Structure formats: C-alpha cells, structure tokens
Amino acid sequence: MAEKQDKKARLQTIRKIVSTNSLESQEELLSALRAEGFISTQTTLSRDLKQLRISKVRIRSGHSVYALPREGQFVPVPTLEEINQAKWQLNFSGNLMVVHTPPGYASILAYDVDNIKHPFFLGTVAGDDTVIVVLAEGVDREEAANVARNIIPKLR
Numbered sequence: 001m002a003e004k005q006d007k008k009a010r011l012q013t014i015r016k017i018v019s020t021n022s023l024e025s026q027e028e029l030l031s032a033l034r035a036e037g038f039i040s041t042q043t044t045l046s047r048d049l050k051q052l053r054i055s056k057v058r059i060r061s062g063h064s065v066y067a068l069p070r071e072g073q074f075v076p077v078p079t080l081e082e083i084n085q086a087k088w089q090l091n092f093s094g095n096l097m098v099v100h101t102p103p104g105y106a107s108i109l110a111y112d113v114d115n116i117k118h119p120f121f122l123g124t125v126a127g128d129d130t131v132i133v134v135l136a137e138g139v140d141r142e143e144a145a146n147v148a149r150n151i152i153p154k155l156r
Helices: 007-020 026-035 042-052 080-085 106-116 141-151
Strands: 055-058 064-070 073-075 089-093 096-100 121-126 130-135
Touching (some): 007 026, 026 042, 089 141, 106 121, 106 141, 130 141
Antiparallel strands (some): 064 073, 121 130
C-alpha cells in the first residue's frame, strides 16, 4: 500500500479509528494508522491528537482509551466486553428462568447448568443467545437467581 502523507486525510482517518476502536496507547493508534496506509511518528501523532482535541478517558473497566470530544464531554467507544456485558440478563416466567447471553454463549451455559445437577434446575433448552432453565416446583426465584449467578458471574 502506498504511503499517504495528506494531513487532512490523516486527521480524518485518526478520527475514524478513534471513533470505532478502543485504543489504549499511541502505539496501538500508530499501528492502526499504518494499516490505513499512513506512516507517522509518535511526535506527529501527539500533535494530531492535540489538534483534534482527542483525549484519554477512563471507561468502566478501569482502562483508559482515546475518545473524541463531543459537546464538552468525551464519549469513549464501548469495548466489546462492555457491549457483551449488557446482553447478560436473567428473567423469570412461572417456573422458567430465562437467561439472555451474547450470541453463541447459550449452549455452553446450558451445558454448565445441566452438569452441576443442582436440585433447583430440572433441565435446560438452549438457543444461540437464550437459555430456558426449567425450575423445580416451589423453588424461590431469588434463590435460583443466586445459584445461577454463582455459575454465571456475568449475570446481574
């Protein structure tokens, strides 16, 4: 790929990269720029970040990532982990416990619930991102939820 040197294009690319990735270091940003065809030094990148008013902000996970300014506030791009964390949910309907997961997690979760052979849980049915756990008669929902949270720490 030919090396690109147009400053305006480089600045637009930096904005695009920062708005779509959670980058924690200038080295990661330099690497992403290289992948887009821009060869830059850390000194030039630092000046570009200052000009664009891009700053590092702390996200919920405790990591600091680069973020674009928006109306006086910096809004970081959520990490994949944060996006997936929001997908873990636990609900009840009658004697059914419904667990929502990120795509692809349901069958392994059902396998884990079935293998602990807990007396609260009669069995499971799994889809791609949802598990239905059939509860034994008379099981307290909160107790079942606590057991489920011990098996699946990501549940709220």
